[in-house]
Amino acid sequence: MSGTETSADRPRVAPGVAIRLVRTEEYEEAGRVTAEAYRASYGLLSAGYDASLRDVAGRVGLGEVWVAVDDADGAILGSVWVARPNRRLSDLALPGETDFRQLAVAPEARGRGVGEALTRHVVELARRRGSHRVVMNSGPQMTGAHALYAKLGFRRLHEREGATEVEPGRFIELLAFGYDLGPEPAVAPAVPAWTLERTTWDDPRAVSLRAEMDEEVGPRYADRWPDDDAEAAERSRRSFSIDPDTIVAVVLVVAPSGEAVGHGALRDLEHDGTRDLEVKRVFVRESARGTGASRALLAELERIGAERGAPRVILQTGDRQHDAVALYEKLGYRPIPIYSPYREHDFSRTFEKTL
Missing domain, CATH: 3.40.630.30 (Gcn5-related N-acetyltransferase (GNAT))
Known part of the structure; x- marks a missing residue:
């Protein structure tokens, strides 16, 4: 067939x-x-x-x-x-x-x-x-x-x-x-020999991967966004918006073909009377999942955070991103109370990892 x-x-x-x-x-x-x-x-x-x-x-x-x-x-x-x-x-x-x-x-x-x-x-x-x-x-x-x-x-x-x-x-x-679906490989597929590349927030490859992430994850929370309360909708938009000036690092996962297949960033976040480096927009295309790319991407973001002198990194995800939650827990991220600007969104799952 x-x-x-x-x-x-x-x-x-x-x-x-x-x-x-x-x-x-x-x-x-x-x-x-x-x-x-x-x-x-x-x-x-x-x-x-x-x-x-x-x-x-x-x-x-x-x-x-x-x-x-x-x-x-x-x-x-x-x-x-x-x-x-x-x-x-x-x-x-x-x-x-x-x-x-x-x-x-x-x-x-x-x-x-x-x-x-x-x-x-x-x-x-x-x-x-x-x-x-x-x-x-x-x-x-x-x-x-x-x-x-x-x-x-x-x-x-x-x-x-x-x-x-x-x-x-x-x-x-x-x-x-x-x-x-296709011919059986003569040998077991090899783990992709991808590399990690530092880039900028406005790199077209980074922009494209973030759009793919929105397309995949957005529908999971479609019923959670207020559609009959303009003020609440605007607060939600502000909560999840990102000021590019606060981004301190963007890392791409690049396949041997030169195609960017993963994205992650760090931003300098002022919240609740303190400042932290926050892991943002971690996304790996389906074809590269399960190969260790996500782990390597997070490890690189953590390395950059430690290099900048941060005692920890924090992150926010949602209760319907089961694979992401499982990954963070396996990598030693510890649940913490929901922090600003996500407090209004009780579906948030927030974590920290000591560096």
């Missing part, structure tokens, strides 16, 4: 359905929908398995949970768990492949094309990230899902099938499916 367009190559969303990342306040409902979907297909679930299906927070810590929602009332109709770029959720996936798990559609939403829309979305994510194949396991009872995968052009990966322990002492003969 590689090199030939098939039905899953043409992204399509079911009428009246939107697909987006799960929101923090939706974890419980998304977990309920997943458990109900599995119960409808498998029958009685053990208490442990039911709890694992409801544990959306745990899944978000390891990957991305995407939900299909009803355009009319925002109800969650289904969800799917997808590996982050250049990562994997299970041993099923090999280097260069994107795996997904726990594709679930609410029983009352079946027949609306939700499962197909979610599967197409995973294929499109994998394509953008440079994967050559999408893979997943499926239980033998999920015959409806198997028919969908066949319709979209997936094939069985018999060599990857076998008994899998889905919970302690419980084994299932899981089937394996794959969808080819």
Whole structure:
């Protein structure tokens, strides 16, 4: 199938359905929908398995949970768990492949094309990230899902099938499916040999990457911005605006091709009666995520901060940027109270790291 367009190559969303990342306040409902979907297909679930299906927070810590929602009332109709770029959720996936798990559609939403829309979305994510194949396991009872995968052009990966322990002492003969996006590399893809480059705020490459960041992150918070209070909207705009004169460093991640694939900056921020260097606008394109580029970018910003004599760096992100929060916590950033100018925005997550 590689090199030939098939039905899953043409992204399509079911009428009246939107697909987006799960929101923090939706974890419980998304977990309920997943458990109900599995119960409808498998029958009685053990208490442990039911709890694992409801544990959306745990899944978000390891990957991305995407939900299909009803355009009319925002109800969650289904969800799917997808590996982050250049990562994997299970041993099923090999280097260069994107795996997904726990594709679930609410029983009352079946027949609306939700499962197909979610599967197409995973294929499109994998394509953008440079994967050559999408893979997943499926239980033998999920015959409806198997028919969908066949319709979209997936094939069985018999060599990857076998008994899998889905919970302690419980084994299932899981089937394996794959969808080819391109030719399989002769060798495992190498980690990109990117470099770090100091530049200016108005560098066109930096401007372009910040625009990409806005396009990706902005929709996650669209419902959080006041649209009926002009004064509140103006305060929000001021809170997140950046005066270029306060920027003390801009760093780009540059791929071997010369293309800039990542961006980060430091600004001198006066707030709450003190001054700090604040990490701003950290963004890495999907194709470079999971390669260590984000870690190296943050390490360089921290090095610059220490070189300037700062005792710490601080940063603000949001509660719907789960991957960013996980990264900062892994790198030793410690949560701190929301600081000015973000205090009005209670969805803010703010951190510090001692240098």
